[in-house]
Amino acid sequence: MAIITEEEEEETKPLVPPGSKESTMKNPFPFWFYFTIIFSLATLLFVSLSLYSSQNDPRSWFLSLPPALRQHYSDGRTLKVQVNPDELPIQVFVAESGPAQSENVIVVHGLGLSSYAFREMIQSLGSKGIHGVAIDLPGNGFSDKSMVVVGGDREIGFVGRVKEVYGLIQEKGVFWAFDHMVETGDLPYEEIIKLQNSKRRSLKAIELGSEETAKVLDQVIDTLGLSPVHLVLHDSALGLASNWVSENPQSVRSITLIDSSINPALPLWVLHIPVIREVLLGFSFAFKMLVSLRCSKDMTLSQIEAHRILLKGSNGREAVLGSLKKLNHSFDIALWGNSDAVNGIPMQVIWSKQVSDVWSEEGQRVSKALPKAKFVTHSGSRWPQESKSSELTGYIADFVSAFPISIKRVPEEPIPEKVQKILDEAKAGGDHDHAHAGYTDAYGLGEGWTT
Numbered sequence: 001m002a003i004i005t006e007e008e009e010e011e012t013k014p015l016v017p018p019g020s021k022e023s024t025m026k027n028p029f030p031f032w033f034y035f036t037i038i039f040s041l042a043t044l045l046f047v048s049l050s051l052y053s054s055q056n057d058p059r060s061w062f063l064s065l066p067p068a069l070r071q072h073y074s075d076g077r078t079l080k081v082q083v084n085p086d087e088l089p090i091q092v093f094v095a096e097s098g099p100a101q102s103e104n105v106i107v108v109h110g111l112g113l114s115s116y117a118f119r120e121m122i123q124s125l126g127s128k129g130i131h132g133v134a135i136d137l138p139g140n141g142f143s144d145k146s147m148v149v150v151g152g153d154r155e156i157g158f159v160g161r162v163k164e165v166y167g168l169i170q171e172k173g174v175f176w177a178f179d180h181m182v183e184t185g186d187l188p189y190e191e192i193i194k195l196q197n198s199k200r201r202s203l204k205a206i207e208l209g210s211e212e213t214a215k216v217l218d219q220v221i222d223t224l225g226l227s228p229v230h231l232v233l234h235d236s237a238l239g240l241a242s243n244w245v246s247e248n249p250q251s252v253r254s255i256t257l258i259d260s261s262i263n264p265a266l267p268l269w270v271l272h273i274p275v276i277r278e279v280l281l282g283f284s285f286a287f288k289m290l291v292s293l294r295c296s297k298d299m300t301l302s303q304i305e306a307h308r309i310l311l312k313g314s315n316g317r318e319a320v321l322g323s324l325k326k327l328n329h330s331f332d333i334a335l336w337g338n339s340d341a342v343n344g345i346p347m348q349v350i351w352s353k354q355v356s357d358v359w360s361e362e363g364q365r366v367s368k369a370l371p372k373a374k375f376v377t378h379s380g381s382r383w384p385q386e387s388k389s390s391e392l393t394g395y396i397a398d399f400v401s402a403f404p405i406s407i408k409r410v411p412e413e414p415i416p417e418k419v420q421k422i423l424d425e426a427k428a429g430g431d432h433d434h435a436h437a438g439y440t441d442a443y444g445l446g447e448g449w450t451t
């Protein structure tokens, strides 16, 4: 390695020797020699990066999707969610069905899946008069999978640097560097470095842990006015949503766990391995093999294909692997379920009875850890949501309908300053009607919001 680095340095040095200004003035040959080489390289780079970026262009990606996925996207909507105060908001996709005035069921998927897997479940909840909402956690499905990071000295590697220079050329025009060279006989290295450092924009995969998930759930539930909500957590969603439940037990009407596990059913760790991951995510038959290994043998190829496309699209793999890394492996379901905050929430556990003896024992363990929970079995696999959607929906609808009708909670946020002013003014002047109108207008979150 050391030898190669030395050689490279020696080779690149002549490009910008300190006295290159004089030498190019005296002899134009080196200038045109480098000009030609750099121009050819830049053209090559331009062409290859244009191809690369057109593949990553969201519009062409969307148009290349199978019709069922496009349909799912157009049936849903995106909300903006602020996860960290110093970062830009993230777009979160939600699909919903059913009357907004009824019981709200929000389905949270595990890693490797998305709201698409639950589209039939929310539709059949909707047809039973229940408001079903399925969310794509950031990093999954149609939600943002990466965010732009501005500035900073993050190590971005060779490809990152090439993209930066490409961006700079795009912004300043192809001939900017050459104009500079003709004028000064030198490449504008200093300027490139300065611009690179101040304007560095790199894409960082969104890595979702339970704290981030809590913020996402909080804002989605608040924006859609869903509280109090019936939570349905499939697979690894339990570990992701557990923090939010502990912090907001008053917003949770009930919890249904479907084949819950800290480790996702899909062996996502194999996606760390180069070549293998390209094969698994690049070919439907390979991904189908991975899915039938532990998740489901009953899914159709087109169902599996949709999950592969969503997992593969725009940094999806990096985001999911980042979230996998953040899973809380010391999570203790008994400790969580019997904590003061969670203890009073009605629970139901829906478990597969046909995967394996080991998996059935795991179900028994979960049911022992949550002694108050209702335990029922289904005839599907660990990803039962598509092949056994009506069976699962039946359990959920029965469970949810057994409660007295939910009373929507009034938002507890402090009254916005502007509204408070109107209220104060009204108090002083005795103009109550005006104050009331101002209050509801500014909130705007009433029943009209969700319809």
Ligand SMILES: *[C@@H]1O[C@H](CO)[C@@H](O)[C@H](O)[C@H]1NC(C)=O
Residues within 6 Å of the ligand: 210, 243, 328, 329, 330, 331, 332, 333, 335, 336
């Ligand atoms: C991980 O799980 C343990 C046990 O349930 C819990 O005490 C701890 O707070 C969790 N950590 C995070 C970061 O959520």
